[in-house]
Amino acid sequence: MKLVLISAGNSIHTMRWANAFVLRGLDVHLITQHKPLAGFSKTVGIHPVPHLFGFGYLLNGLRVKKLIAELDPDVVNVHYASGYGSFVRWCAPEPTVLNVWGSDVFAFPEKSTLHKRWLLRNMRSASRIVSTSKSMARRVASLIGQTVPVAVVPFGVDMDMFKPLDPKEDPSVVTIGTVKTLEPHYGVDLLIWAFIRLSALKDLRPIQLRIVGGGGELQRLRAMVEQAGLMGRVEFVGPVPHDQVPSELHKLDVYVALSREESFGVAVVEAQACGLPVVVSDVGGLPEVVQDMSTGFIVPSDDIKAATVALEKLVRDHGSRRRMGTSARHFVVQNYEWETCVDRMLAVFNEVSSEQHR
Secondary structure, three states: OEEEEEOOOOOHHHHHHHHHHHHOOOEEEEEEOOOOOOOOOOOOEEEEOOOHHHOHHHHOHHHHHHHHHHHOOOEEEEEOOOOHHHHHHHOOOOOEEEEOOOHHHHOHHHOOHHHHHHHHHHHHOOOEEEEOOHHHHHHHHHHHOOOOOEEEOOOOEOOOOOOOOOOOOOOOOEEEEEEOOOOHHHOHHHHHHHHHHHHOOOOOOOEEEEEEOOOOOHHHHHHHHHHOOOHHHEEEEEOOOHHHHHHHHOOOOEEEEOOOOOOOOHHHHHHHHOOOOEEEEOOOOHHHOOOEOOOEEEEOOOOHHHHHHHHHHHHHOHHHHHHHHHHHHHHHHHHOEHHHHHHHHHHHHHHHHHHHOO
16 A cells, blocks of 8 residues: 655654554655654655745645645545645545544634634545544534544554553652643643642652653743742653653653643553553543543542542552552553554555545
8 A cells, every 4th residue: 555644744643653654564655844853764755845934734735736646645644634634635536534633623723713614624625534532533523523434543652662660669759740741731730739739748758740841831830839849849851752751751650641631642641551540630532541540540620639639649559559550551552552553544544445446
């Protein structure tokens, strides 16, 4: 099968899909307006088109159409419905699979009527839409109805890369942490407030907080910690490359994601694959990737008290942390193993290709 990917070459997700498809024997070509990351398989054909300060999504249509005609693929797989998704309109007559990512279907259509119409036209031009979560699939259906079939294919985890270290003994200091972009919708401020409350408990064992990631909220979050007098117990690590995320997760005893918006929750799946119990909010796709009371705790969104209570239980009880961590790893193996997710994506490609040739 010859596959054309149309996606951001600077995204680790694009690179992982492309390289996985190559390993499965596909002839993969990438059309992108972004400079590709180092690490793409050498057999992936890279076809750059100009970004034009964002106007490329509007102006590169004929160029993309010509490239697709020259490559003559069996399937075109486009990622991100509001930007690169605009090229779906230029892919005919080839079958197209459009992967939605999150903000493209949640935030983009809320900007204006024009934005919504643009997005709907993109999605309705696809042969099939793929969502990483049931929650996001429902969002797509609410926008376009049943006009385009929607498949759910989670973004899987490399179980050899994300795996537990040897079982930890009960540590003298319990490390709570997260690996997230520091933006308001990821709720890192809620985690800090919960940590401040935990730190005020007199009979609790020592705790510390590690925040891995960068973003526009960094200075405000630092100010919160400084005002609480907890800079000695909170470390802002900054952003790290994806291949260093496992080593960061291995430094934690509990992983937290109190997002206000979350389309799927791949970081939570990665944490559980490393054998960590998790505390997450009940938004978007997060409740789908956590088994409440088994692999962690699901708490109401923006409920600092509930998050604090859940964290206190895990800090106090090493046995619960260990049991939940073991269950978390097993849950991810059963549901989010990377090769299984690749199988499911290939099945979608085969379906749309077969439909085209009936």
